[in-house]
Structures are given as structure tokens and as C-alpha cells.
Amino acid sequence: MSKTTTGFTNKLEIPTPREKLHHPMDRYLRTERFPHIWCATCGIGTILTAFISGLEKSGLEQEKVAVVSGIGCSGRAAGYLRLDSFHTTHGRAIPFATGLSLGNPELKVVVISGDGDLVAIGGNHLIHAARRNIDLTIICINNFNYAMTGGQAGPTTPIEANASTAPYGCYEFPFNLPFLAESSGAVYVARWTALHIRRLAKSITEALLKPGFSFIEVICPCSTLYARRNRLGTGLDLMKFYHDNALIKHGADTREIDIRYQDQIVVGKFVDKDKPTFLQKRDKFLREKLGEKFIPYKGPQPI
């Protein structure tokens, strides 16, 4: 290995093989960055596994899929995936992904990020991307708080739940995310928990193959902050809670599935409908208006 003038080695270190065992998902992972930062018994890693397994089943080529994340514990997901992946600024995963998707319509662009990132600071982008039916798949990891910054209350924190900015319990009305997504225009809406791993993977496959704006909320244990502050035990205790309290109800009316503190969680696929995507609608509309004069954008062309 040669030293450069700046003193840095100019060749990447070969990552140490993980005890010479190769996990079958390694080809989708930046294993050189492992172990990941997520706490013991955090569920985000399990959701990443479901994503990889859903992606594999979709049959999409690895080169045709891009993953974008914002900031937060959940926002670390993109950085661990051996795909074109982007770690953007807080709340701006969807605008970044929108540009990527419109600039290269051949790509399937996925956003994996947290409840705070997507619904608080990024909430405006979420509803407008859904309204315009941009071809994106959103996986919103909902752990009911801003975990990375110390467990502050956010737009999904249930009433009564304790958070570092709600020491006597949260008293704000939370968002019901599937209802928000559906009423904003999403064509595919589902909710699962980190325990419903196979069903989540199946939903991810369906969402990836669905043209237009798909939204999957995944309820996820945050052991270090949400569970600890609320004395709910470890991530495993929360998985057991999901086991006992989740009710699968496909096609449920999204108006009726808001989440209350430590109460029943309705999960399932709620919306799956067809609607022209932003680009389909635009091309059809402008062709009608402009006739021959309209030349649709065909994505990046070889020079």
C-alpha cells in the first residue's frame, strides 16, 4: 500500500471478512460498514432485512433501484445498502428522490426514513409527492419519536406516551399516517410492524412493482429511547406486544386506524388502486394540448 503526499493511503482497505461467513444478503449490503450503528434490540435492522427480501422477490435489477434516506436512526438505512444510495439532509429525502425519479424515470426510487424525517420536517414534501403521484416507494419507519436526537416527541407520538420533550406524557394529537397518505393521493398504502416480517416483505415487493406513490408505515421498536422512557422493556418486549396487539385487517378504512398509546395496532394493506403517475399524466395531458409539438423527456441519453 503506497502513501500519498498527504499521508493518506490511497488504496481502500479490504474489509475484514466477517468470520469468513457470508450472509446471503451480503451482496446487498455495504458489509465494510458493519456492524451497523443501531442499538441492541432496535427493529430497524429487521426492516432492512425485509426490504432486501422484498427487493429480491420483486426481480428488479440491483442497478435500477436507488434508495434515499434523510437524517435519523432510520435514515441510516440507505448508507448500509449496496445500491445507489443517498443520505440526504433532514426532511429532504423525498424532494431528492423526486428529482432522481423524474430525471431518470427508469429507476425505481425508494425512500427509507423515519417518522420525524418524513412527517415532521419533511411532511410537506410527503403530501405533495403523494398528491402528484410521483413514482416513489416510501418506507416510513415509525418508532413514535425522534430517536437519534434523544427521544423528543414528534408528529406520531401517541397521546400519553412519555418523550424527552413531553415528560408528563404527550398531549398533542398525532398523525394517522395511512390516512394522511391515502387522503394525499397515494395509490398503495400499508402498515405493518417489525414483527410482521414476511408480510412486510410482500408489501415491499408489491409497492416496488406498483407505478406511482406507494407508502408503507412500519411500526418499529426503539429500545433505547421510546421503550426505555416509557418503561416498556426491550425491543423483544415490544415485538411481543405487537404479536399480542396487532390486528390484520386488509382494506380497513384508514380513517379508523389511528394508533393510541399501547393499544391495538391495525395492520394490513389498506389501499391498492391504479392512477396515472405524474409523468404518465403529464405526457398524456401535454400531448393532447400540444400535439406534434410535444416532445416527451426520455430520461438520460448516452452522449
Add this chain to the structure above:
Amino acid sequence: MTYWRVPLDLDQVEIPHGNIQIIVNQCKGCGFCVEYCPKSVLAMSTDFNRKGYHYPNIVKRNLCVNCNLCEIICPEFAIFVTDDKPRHPDPEEVLKGGGNHEG
């Protein structure tokens, strides 16, 4: 399911079987795999891995049915299962309500 006697066609029945691999030092001891393995193949170790976590031990290797649940529920990518030759159910296990060949 329990049987009152060993089914006569037992030698024709084949059950999928998996070969479990654990990347011990990548485990953070969450216990998800142990809790949700449908065949109770795994149990947490009493000793610690390099990072100070308990990790799963394989205690009933022969009962693994290669369902992959441990693999997809693990948040650390620390356990996986490869296909092994299918096995005939073990008559004694079948009578006890369990399932797979001793081996």
C-alpha cells in the same frame, strides 16, 4: 400434531432441513431468533461474544425446518440458514408431537 402410533408411511415423508450459521461476533443479543423460531432450535448462550452480548446457541439442530425466520428477523444479519438435505421425521419425535430426524 400428535399421533397415537408412528404413521406407516413415515419413511416416505420428507421434511426440509436447514444448516444454521451464526456470525457470533455480529450478534447483539436481541433474542428475536430464539423467541420466534417455530421449532425452538435456538437458545441464548450463557457466555458472551467479543462485544459482550449473549448470542444464540443451536440446541436442537435436527429440528430445524429451514423456514428462514431466524434469518429474516435478525436485525444484525448475524444468523442465516442454508439448505440441507431433507430428512425423514424421527418416529420418537413424531409421537412426542415434534418433527425431524435425529442426526
